[in-house]
Amino acid sequence: MSLKSRIVGTAKRQVKQTLRPVLQRAMAPARTAVPASHWGLEHRPGQGLCLEGVPLKDLVARHGSPLHVVHLAALRRNAERFLAVPPGRAGGCEVYYSYKTNPVPGVLSYLHGLGVGAEVISAYEMWLALKLGVAPERIVYNGPVKSEASVREAISRGIQLLAANHAEELAVFSRLAAEVGRRPRVAVRVSTNSGWSAQFGTPIAGGAALRAYQQACASKHLDVVGLHAHRGETIRTEGDLTGFVESVLAFTDTLHQELGLDLEVLDLGGSLCTPTVEHIAERDWRLNLTFFRDVPAPDPAASLSIERYVALVVEMVESHYARQGRKRPRIFLEPGRAMTGDTQLLLGRVHALKAAEDRAYAVLDAGINHAECVRNEYHQLFHVDRPDAPAEQVYTVVGPICTPGDTLYHAKRLPELSVGDTLAIMDAGAYFVPFATSFSYPQPAILALDGGKEQLLRRAETFDDQVALDAPAAATATASKPEAA
């Protein structure tokens, strides 16, 4: 290391340390935390944070750490909001939960029991829906990679909707439908100028989507009943939603005018936000990393609620069709994160504390192996044991994996931590489980709480599970007996 780089390094460090408190005060965000009561958590003196009267720390003591906890009452409330008919309307929406968001059979079954269908994107997910007893007419099959076997099964079972991710897929559907001898109910996924498209959907702009519909309608093997669109980019405001729905509605007019097609099903996909989760802006991330400025917490009240989202969708579709004197189509929604995101939390324990020059590291037993999303999304973190203690200490909260990339919070103000303390990472019900890995540590159990009653949905992975698919020969190879070098 040269003298020059040492001087530059020292100077940088000095500037950071001098600016840090100034910036923290001057640029303190208005909101740095959402209260625990938002999630139905309650602080009971001596017991720490409790859910439905059950101390969270007791759950970890009984079921091990880390641990996912599913709050079934919250799940029911979200599902009921999606399924409710908005005030003053004759009908609402049909709801298909996006399996990929949180593919836990216990969670899925619970949703199905409430009247929610299955939105699946792979052969595995279709298999799972059928295994969970979902009726074929309650299944929508999307996604860019559908195995031919699964498409054949979808057709022969007569699922509700089979959506062509790209126009090229229509030829595959047509060929397989001819083989099976049954006409599937088909939709074409289209992309608007709102949100992302990339490998998904056929663009309305330029006429590609219209040509795809012409192609679909020309096949006598396909029953073209629907349109599928998915914004992709998170819907957080009314503006995010209305721009997207307007584009889709305009295209349904084109289909009506050009092809005389009256859609039975309008599938508007998902993308509604979890109100307490937000992508961390680059600037906020850098300010946190460099100057330990708190990451601003999203304001749940500023987010489109499920009720308002459903009401807006129904209102827009109904009034659009009413103006034309046409019957409005059935509206399908495919919520993912808005349904399950805020109904699950991940508990972990402080395994070690490491002092460093300008901060302390809190090393948890859960990291990006179980909570990958926390790397770039705001997720509220609670001290389970002492939630009300003043958050005066700055910690870099890291996981157990041997890489500096395993950092969940770069600079997080928390009550003073001790080894063994329990922390709760909130909003773990979307994309935590599907992005989980078994990197050096087994995956955690998933427990449901239902009126204070505990129900194990998924047991923790064991060491034996981690090698269950490996050839026994490999797993019992002879020991090496090398000479010391």
Added chain:
Amino acid sequence: MSLKSRIVGTAKRQVKQTLRPVLQRAMAPARTAVPASHWGLEHRPGQGLCLEGVPLKDLVARHGSPLHVVHLAALRRNAERFLAVPPGRAGGCEVYYSYKTNPVPGVLSYLHGLGVGAEVISAYEMWLALKLGVAPERIVYNGPVKSEASVREAISRGIQLLAANHAEELAVFSRLAAEVGRRPRVAVRVSTNSGWSAQFGTPIAGGAALRAYQQACASKHLDVVGLHAHRGETIRTEGDLTGFVESVLAFTDTLHQELGLDLEVLDLGGSLCTPTVEHIAERDWRLNLTFFRDVPAPDPAASLSIERYVALVVEMVESHYARQGRKRPRIFLEPGRAMTGDTQLLLGRVHALKAAEDRAYAVLDAGINHAECVRNEYHQLFHVDRPDAPAEQVYTVVGPICTPGDTLYHAKRLPELSVGDTLAIMDAGAYFVPFATSFSYPQPAILALDGGKEQLLRRAETFDDQVALDAPAAATATASKPEAA
């Protein structure tokens, strides 16, 4: 979408399309591919790419797609290079493979059979090493999260080296050693100014590492025999290595002078590169994304070879100690990616092709669920069926997951693709398997080739495996029979 943003969008698109060919020519990188022969692959007319005489496409036909293929001869060659005594030296290094890099029991057992020990970073990995029959004196235990049970076991079994990730861990070791009644062979992980440190290691700078050694030596329960250092940042050049080793050696002098400590073991960690893999620089990534300029391929010849790396390490350590008339310590190495990175490849198939305005999307059956690293590292991609066909078409190569983040190659020049074609993603032997998820699709099988003979190391995950840990009650819940909305 406002008129203004539409005009800006169109203008941007025009500029991109005009500049694209100009920039591609003007800024064409010197090297855009490494030849297949580098990996021992051979093109046989009519059979496509073959490994040890076996056509790769036949492997997929027999074992399914996607499929990991481990090349045991390459693994043996790498291991032998690490274990070899450099010319003119009396001794070489002792080698402990970094389990986390590619934790496949069949691969690990093969390495152990060649005389390579185990570097483990978790209770699971220590359990696995013992299960695979590795002798305790061939195990090094590192990492920031060691369960107390696993530390107790490590102590009572008498493993080779127990390294304190942070100074605070020494007190835990000391307490548990007193309980067990056996003195473990301990090292302290230190961090230098070269490479990353963060939650890992106690810094030499400022005296913290020296104080940690004072603390360790003061405990009568610990046998302080070693020093552990790990650069973290990839070692690609001699300069990367020598700066790091010099800092460590200087600190061993401090330990000798200040504490009279003569280390028996100098553990220099891992971090040596895979010559054909390189982090994609931000600029190259942006040029590829925007202007379809090829990502430059790394030059394997410009990378520090295993032989040269080992020779340099031994030379530096030996001459340092020889100058002082002291006996040189045993040298431990913990290679990960340099050992297994280039000994494994991932085969996948083109499931669909989607035409788009300015490119075509190739949708594979393998994406970031199995090949997360490809998002930000250069990995050579081969067309298995027609490797020599001119690469004239630009594809965005994506995986099966429903997110635009599932993009492996933004703009990759390839021979014209057809649905069903097989592609090979090279250098899949480091961090592909540990970062793999079961996101909507089961995980692939892992097959070894040994002199043309096929050996299944790990079978593919099945749908049933994906719900094996779930409560049976949840998995057989009653079907929902909701009314249509």
